[in-house]
Amino acid sequence: MDTSPPTFASKLKKKIKDFGPAFFIIGYVVGTGSVTSMVVSGAKFGLSLSWALLLSCFFTYFLLISISKLTIVTGDTLMFLFKKNFGKPITLFIITALVVSIISSVIGVMGVVAEVSMEWIAVKTSISFLNKPAIAALFTALLIGLFWTGKHENFIKAMSVMVGFMALAFVFTSFMVIKESGKSIVDFFPELPIGDNTGLIIAGIVGTTMAGVCLASRSILVHEEKWGLNDLKKENKDALSAMVMTFLISLAIMISATGTLYFKGTPVDDATDLMAALGPWAGDFALTLFTLGIIGAGLSSIFPNLLLFPWLIADYSNTPRNMKRPLFKGIVVLVALTGLIVPFLGGKPVWILIASQALSPFVMPLITLFLIILLNKSQLMTSHLPKLGMNLALGATFIFNCYMLYVALVGFIDFVH
Template sequence: MEVKKSLLKKILGLILGFGPGIFAIGYTIGTGSVTSMIVAGSTYGMQLLWVLLLSCLFSGVLMYVYGNYALISGDTALYGFKKHIKGGKLIAILIIIGISFGQWNSLMGILGISANIIFEIFAIYFPGLRGSEYEMVLGIAIVVIAIMYGLLLIGKYTFFEKILVIFVSIMGLSFLISLFMVYPLPIEVAKGLIPSIPEVKGGKMLVAAFVGTTMAAATFLSRPLFVQGKGWTKANLGQQKKDAILAAILVFTISASIMAVACGALFHQGKPVTHVLDMVSTLEPVAGKFALTLFFFGTLSAGLSSIFPCLLIAPILVADYQSGKLDTNSKQFRIITAIACLFALIVPIFGANPIEMQILSQVFNVFVLPLVIIGIMLLINNKKIMGQHKASIWINIVLVLSLLFACIISYNGIMALGAYF
């Protein structure tokens, strides 16, 4: 019994000891990511696994360099852009507008999908609820966003971190257990690592959405503030590196699991997902009620773990630009997060398709990415700021490749949006 208790304590300690990387997972794997992975897995099988792998590799390096910059310089990202880069003020303002727009759009889809999923979980066991779907979904959305806003007002980094740890742990376990019940063939996984874009309508948009959700600019820009919130200093450089690597590995593992479940359960039946309800009708016969509920709990946890960081992003970026310090008890913080909460209710109020809104919002996220990469490259190669910790040749090579990748995907996103509208 004692051995079991000490093992449980060690596991809990390991989970709770996770650093700012937990916010990276919260930002990255939300219902936007889950939706993109399910749509990709159910429509194209494992064909887009290579995009996910590259995005996670570049994300890990960007998290690492942004964290390092914060620990060495003592500054946050946008404050550093404003202070050290010519034209940095304009770059910082464009980044704030671009990321806030993308994240608030994403928030609408996240809340819509989360409310739909809670309704679907109830409807699996109480089919009589189907008659009042709109009213139920809207009511659930209002309750969820009100609870989230209430939690935000508590306003402490350690509290936010613990809430996210719970959601992310449930999410990761739910998807990994689902993977053991429904999985694709190994040959499909291997083929998915060979670069190719589906030559069908919506294929380009999904590739852009993939990168927008797994290589999210918000993840990197917010990292310096979360590193500060954790209380890390130059002495934690090694820990910061491990945290960034672990976050990137977990994002890839969880995201690939979701895609694989959708591929194994839906792709071979020729049943692509376009609505939240599609997940119910297609997964239940294959996986059964328990696996379906488990998968839904994972998706719901992904949604709830994303609402938190999405509400935080605008006040984080504004505070970063102003002073490099975030005051979660300020009037500014409360007003901006309240506006974000009201914005989030747009999709549930109008009864729009949250899956379509979610994929569109992820595409918008890629346009700021090149600016975010160029900005940090200029800072970490500045010897006056970084001293002996100036970026190595290998880090610069990966960053140049990530910039090239981001530019190609941004162009791809413009083409996709042009075709959509």
């Protein structure tokens, strides 16, 4: 029997494994959608909408620990519990809403990735035979090929490293912006203009942080980790780590955009406008760094999106998540192909992506309400019913989600008109 003390590498590997679900959330949330929403928000409104980011991270924490506890105590995943307790029609409605969010996100993300990549190629190279459809087709084929062969883990790790570099670049840029802008902190919080897609951007910020799909997948990940009642403290720490990191990185992106775009009055209408947010720290390298980061964030967030639809089906039917099933393979390919819509047919990927994030608030009040009901069912939770403080927190989360639903509705009406 080996009694030698564990090495630093083995300790680090165990820590990373313990916080697997947290890294999934951070990697999924802090992706192209988050970068786009935070940059557009900072460019248009400074830090005036940072309250939406703070509150969405705060309330998402309570949703994460509640969903995890429900999964651990009952041994069942979220959509299966919804079906068993509230019926098939309403559960299928929730899944349909989540699938619409998944597909619209893939459409928007691939549009942004193709546009940013094309800009880098045009500026940095002399290649003339590539265009946005060709780039999107290449990335889509890569993702489908990686899924089909099952050799995607190292690719996702490489993409995560690229996202990490971009996140660090935004953190450095945010410090530089605050130090060198010559503005007081009050100037970072200007008064909001009337209209100007404010509601849609607020809903996008909340939707990318409190993502319904991400919350549903939390239950699946906790189930796969085989966490038990002894792991509740670990699960709480995991959820807290995920939300704190998500808030800090997202805030850094918003601060960077405020200093580099808002104070200069630079609008963000196209994906290529996002690149200027890294200008002060990275200089001429900003274009390359941002392009690599957006490609990494985009592909590493599209890949889980390809898997989430089959995961939801398996969750609903309480069957193994066997991704080799022909049905699941077909679904993955179809979802991946939707990413070609914007590059081939045109459109504003920035606003398509923000709109896709803003869809999440439409289903969150229902998910939160069902979660509160299930957590307070004594036959389900036995001796693990939530205390008064948790019920109050979830009640406040429900009210916040209802308000965000109203904001999203108004935002979409204003956007259409």
